[in-house]
Amino acid sequence: xxxxxxxxxxxxxxxxxxxxxxxxxxxxxxxxxxxxxxxxxxxxxxxxxxxxxxxxxxxxxxxxxxxxxxxxxxxxxxxxxxxxx
Amino acid sequence: xxxxxxxxxxxxxxxxxxxxxxxxxxxxxxxxxxxxxxxxxxxxxxxxxxxxxxxxxxxxxxxxxxxxxxxxxxxxxxxxxxxxxxxxxxxxxxxxxxxxxxxxxxxxxxxxxxxxxxxxxxxxxxxxxxxxxxxxxxxxxxxxxxxxxxxxxxxxxxxxxxxxxxxxxxxxxxxxxxxxxxxxxxxxxxxxxxxxxxxxxxxxxxxxxxxxxxxxxxxxxxxxxxxxxxxxxxxxxxxxxxxxxxxxxxxxxxxxxxxxxxxxxxxx
Numbered sequence: 001x002x003x004x005x006x007x008x009x010x011x012x013x014x015x016x017x018x019x020x021x022x023x024x025x026x027x028x029x030x031x032x033x034x035x036x037x038x039x040x041x042x043x044x045x046x047x048x049x050x051x052x053x054x055x056x057x058x059x060x061x062x063x064x065x066x067x068x069x070x071x072x073x074x075x076x077x078x079x080x081x082x083x084x085x
Numbered sequence: 086x087x088x089x090x091x092x093x094x095x096x097x098x099x100x101x102x103x104x105x106x107x108x109x110x111x112x113x114x115x116x117x118x119x120x121x122x123x124x125x126x127x128x129x130x131x132x133x134x135x136x137x138x139x140x141x142x143x144x145x146x147x148x149x150x151x152x153x154x155x156x157x158x159x160x161x162x163x164x165x166x167x168x169x170x171x172x173x174x175x176x177x178x179x180x181x182x183x184x185x186x187x188x189x190x191x192x193x194x195x196x197x198x199x200x201x202x203x204x205x206x207x208x209x210x211x212x213x214x215x216x217x218x219x220x221x222x223x224x225x226x227x228x229x230x231x232x233x234x235x236x237x238x239x240x241x242x243x244x245x246x247x248x249x250x251x252x253x254x255x256x257x258x259x260x261x262x263x264x265x266x267x268x269x270x271x272x273x274x275x276x277x278x279x280x281x282x283x284x285x286x287x288x289x290x291x292x293x294x295x296x297x298x299x300x301x302x303x304x305x306x307x308x309x310x311x312x313x314x315x316x317x318x319x320x321x322x323x324x325x326x327x328x329x330x331x332x333x334x335x336x337x338x339x340x341x342x343x344x345x346x347x348x349x350x351x352x353x
Contacts, residue, residue, distance in 0.1 A: 002167060004143045006187070024166040027315055028188050041187040042168035043148055065143050070186045070214070070320055080186070082240075083316065084217050084228070 003049040006041035006062040006069040013057045014038045020051040029081040041069040103340045105327050109156045114198055114330035117156040121180035125153035129167050137175035147172050149182055162191035162308050169314040179350050186320025190310030198301035202275035203332035204234055207341045209324035209349030211266040212238045218319040224304035225312040228253060232302030236271045246271030246282040250297030256282045258289040268345045268353060274332045286342050286353030324349040
């Protein structure tokens with residue numbers, strides 16, 4: 001059982017969000033103005049999704065499957081940070 | 086002149102009877118991924134065949150956690166984190182993997198490419214954004230690791246094929262503004278030296294610059310992002326991928342590009 005969503009957590013909540021889910025999640029940085037956010041998008045195991053909601057760690061969540069996640073985030077003023085090492 | 090002797094071919098279909106499997110008949114190292122072969126596409130749990138997404142809810146059954154390598158080399162591409170699995174889609178008679186540009190990516194186990202200093206990378210790909218991304222890359226960073234290549238897009242309107250031993254040779258194909266669907270081929274031989282990028286059956290750029298001396302390395306192959314979905318995420322689609330650890334000859338290039346074109350819906 002899983003839930004499709006694009007979930008954004010604030011920089012201050014990243015560590016706790018990863019502790020409740022996986023270190024492989026919330027590894028993609030977005031920014032809005034000077035603020036830094038971390039995003040995971042796709043199918044979340046139900047227990048991960050519930051834990052994030054129950055612990056009030058979600059800055060915003062997009063669940064409309066008809067909107068491309070990157071477009072939805074862009075419309076909300078969030079832009080992807082691309083770092084080429 | 087370092088061209089490979091293959092120009093625009095004027096073909097729209099792969100010749101009947103051609104299979105990329107023949108490219109590996111002599112034990113060539115490499116991979117062949119074909120999302121249109123649903124017997125090779127599995128969910129993240131690795132056990133259940135994936136159902137193509139056409140409309141409605143995006144379910145686990147649409148998510149790809151394993152793409153079986155059809156080359157015979159056994160290098161399946163995997164993703165064990167559910168949210169990082171790309172989606173299998175079926176639109177307009179074509180199957181493809183859709184990478185969300187946020188966290189999706191697949192990775193193989195290490196592939197020992199060290200027996201050769203040459204590579205041929207054939208891809209059917211679409212980019213939705215003009216930004217730096219990985220379509221296919223060996224190692225976690227082909228910009229710093231020896232014996233590696235990266236094919237992907239860069240900011241602006243470019244496809245880029247890069248190879249590296251001691252230094253990096255970058256070859257760009259310009260004027261491909263997103264959204265853009267192409268058959269893109271990267272070819273190189275370190276010792277010749279020659280590096281070439283081709284788009285839709287035509288040679289776009291070639292270089293005789295040397296990236297150094299040596300062979301390719303023993304590296305994992307990443308698809309749709311760098312480092313198992315850690316960065317440089319592709320916002321786009323992968324229709325077909327063939328990677329061979331040799332410099333393909335003109336006939337093999339023509340046949341493979343024509344095959345990839347049919348899988349991608351591109352006329353070359």
